[in-house]
Amino acid sequence: MNQVGKIGVVGGGKMALAMVKGFLTAGLTKSERVIASVHPDDKQSLKQFEQINVETVVENAPVVEKSDIIFISVKPQVVPIILPEMRPLSNNKLFISIAMGITLKVLEENLSSEARVIRAMPNTPALVRSGCSVFARGTKASQVDGELTKSLLAAIGTCEEVPESYFDAITALSGSGPAYVFVMIEALADGGVRMGLPRDLAYRLAAQTVLGAGQLVRDTKEHPGLLKDNVTSPAGSTAAALKVLETAGFRGTVSNAVEAATLRCREISGK
Ligand SMILES: NC(=O)C1=CN([C@@H]2O[C@H](COP(=O)(O)OP(=O)(O)OC[C@H]3O[C@@H](n4cnc5c(N)ncnc54)[C@H](O)[C@@H]3O)[C@@H](O)[C@H]2O)C=CC1
Numbered sequence: 001m002n003q004v005g006k007i008g009v010v011g012g013g014k015m016a017l018a019m020v021k022g023f024l025t026a027g028l029t030k031s032e033r034v035i036a037s038v039h040p041d042d043k044q045s046l047k048q049f050e051q052i053n054v055e056t057v058v059e060n061a062p063v064v065e066k067s068d069i070i071f072i073s074v075k076p077q078v079v080p081i082i083l084p085e086m087r088p089l090s091n092n093k094l095f096i097s098i099a100m101g102i103t104l105k106v107l108e109e110n111l112s113s114e115a116r117v118i119r120a121m122p123n124t125p126a127l128v129r130s131g132c133s134v135f136a137r138g139t140k141a142s143q144v145d146g147e148l149t150k151s152l153l154a155a156i157g158t159c160e161e162v163p164e165s166y167f168d169a170i171t172a173l174s175g176s177g178p179a180y181v182f183v184m185i186e187a188l189a190d191g192g193v194r195m196g197l198p199r200d201l202a203y204r205l206a207a208q209t210v211l212g213a214g215q216l217v218r219d220t221k222e223h224p225g226l227l228k229d230n231v232t233s234p235a236g237s238t239a240a241a242l243k244v245l246e247t248a249g250f251r252g253t254v255s256n257a258v259e260a261a262t263l264r265c266r267e268i269s270g271k
């Protein structure tokens with residue numbers, strides 16, 4: 001316990017809450033070793049962090065002062081407001097930014113030249129320690145900083161170091177991806193309900209089906225096309241359903257969704 005230093009969160013919102021709850025469940029830290037800041041008008045976030053006994057403040061300076069590792073988890077539009085506030089306090093601290101589209105260059109230019117900066121992209125299944133995260137190190141972040149980041153993020157799911165140039169596409173795939181899958185789960189369940197199933201049973205079956213299919217791809221390392229073929233009997237029900245999905249452009253639509261999200265990330269990055 002407490003192998004990691006004190007954790008600060010600037011922007012204690014939904015993603016930060018999922019991560020902090022994951023860290024606490026993993027036993028990586030204790031609530032008294034975490035401090036979070038939220039916007040003064042954001043009573044909901046304040047309440048959610050207080051509910052897990054984390055000290056919650058409405059100023060960012062105490063978070064930076066009291067912490068060794070500071071997660072930057074405000075919306076990208078708020079990052080330019082908070083970096084100047086944190087700059088005078090940022091010497092020798094480790095910052096891990098999860099803000100979509102905010103580059104290491106921007107973070108490094110606006111924090112102290114002695115600040116160590118890492119950019120990460122987690123996702124909300126971190127809450128149940130089934131997230132997937134990536135990170136890239138800035139010029140001042142050492143191998144040890146990378147290992148520390150990996151130990152934190154690997155406690156709430158998978159974690160890999162990647163080149164920063166992958167970040168927009170990764171944000172679009174795994175950062176936003178849970179939202180696409182939730183729509184799929186809702187749609188599967190709605191279909192089941194339309195065909196006569198009780199709603200709660202339909203959600204349980206839809207969620208477990210998505211979970212199981214993902215695990216099968218991950219654990220067998222088989223091509224998804226082969227696994228799809230294994231479900232699809234000649235002249236069977238799956239083949240009838242797949243024809244509907246293909247005719248409606250399901251694959252192209254999902255692929256275009258990832259492209260749209262990537263382009264939006266690039267827009268935020270000013271690319
Ligand atoms: N929600 C998600 O699934 C993911 C989000 N992210 C990134 O995480 C960041 C936060 O996203 P969410 O948690 O979804 O948003 P959110 O709106 O739930 O959280 C933002 C938090 O920032 C706080 N805040 C606003 N202004 C502030 C200020 N001046 N000082 C300190 N705190 C302030 C708000 O009170 C709120 O708690 C974004 O940059 C997003 O790109 C990254 C991966 C996944």
Ligand SMILES: O=C(O)[C@@H]1CCC=N1
Pocket residue numbers: 100171175176
């Ligand atoms: O929608 C967003 O902007 C963020 C980035 C990844 C997930 N949510």
